[in-house]
Amino acid sequence: MDPSPLFYQAGPALPEVSHAKGVYLWDETGREYLDGCSGAISCNLGHGRSDIRDAMLAQLDRVAFTYRTQFENAPAVALAKALVGFTQQQLEKVFFVSSGSEAVESALKLARQYFVAKGEPQRRRFVSLRPSYHGSTLGALGVTGYQPWKRPSEISPSAHSRWPAPTSTATPTLTIGDMWNAFWPIPAPPWRPPAPTPSRPSYSSPWAAPVPAPACSTANTSRAFVSYAMSSAAC
Incomplete structure (x- = not known):
């Protein structure tokens, strides 16, 4: 089998599931599997349950998502x-x-x-x-x-490095070389940015952005x- 493009698969691609029902799975070749988990580790609900599907569809018909800091839902x-x-x-x-x-x-x-x-x-x-x-x-x-x-x-903790975020009004102080030296103990190679185009900004200019620390809530x-x-x- 060809290698999988999925990041977490280091070897050959695993069987591809085509459908499932209850505690059983079927792959694309028609082979049947007894699924000992029948769902996520913390949520062993089985496959193809119409009651769960109906509840999910009903909620999607009302609202799919809101931030919990702004709204509650029934x-x-x-x-x-x-x-x-x-x-x-x-x-x-x-x-x-x-x-x-x-x-x-x-x-x-x-x-x-x-x-x-x-x-x-x-x-x-x-x-x-x-x-x-x-x-x-x-x-x-x-x-x-x-x-x-x-x-x-x-x-x-010693491996953490924090940099001010760039803004349109930033005073230039940090360079690409500064960032390189923070992570690699060898000299940075000469930096040759691509020619700027209307859709791509030039990366040759150094940058900095003083960002105030956010207030912590009680x-x-x-x-x-x-x-x-x-x-x-x-x-």
Whole structure:
């Protein structure tokens, strides 16, 4: 088989699924598979369920997306009330996300913000199990207790470099050479930008942009329930 163009496939292309129903999958050759997951790891719902399809279509007919900082919607409010009721009001708030990695990242941030808001900023350490897996984003990998997953993606704080964003009124101070030297300890090759055209700006000019730091809002200290997240606590 030809190599797959999908980034996460290093070898030959995997079988291509043509359709699914219940706990079964069929590939494009007609071969049948029993799907032991029947959905995402955290959402084993089965395939081809008409009730889920109908609910999704009904919501799409009303509205597909709004930012949660601007609007609420009835299905989200109803589900949040059900989850709070499931905990017998021991947890009071629900924060919906799209994946387990996002949920763990959010739990880490909420735990940290909670103690900062309480006036205990020194509480910044997290406890997790070994072995364990908490997600594929950097924060979630940071609390994952399995080195083969962590090692290829670890980024130390000393590896971070921040640059002011360019604006139309910026005072030129940073050059391409400055940026090169921040990441590679060898001299930059001569920079020869392409000839400018009406659709492409020239990159030969240095740039800079002083950007004011955003104001931080006070963290909400209410107890919170993070969908899909394993519990996390700062200590």
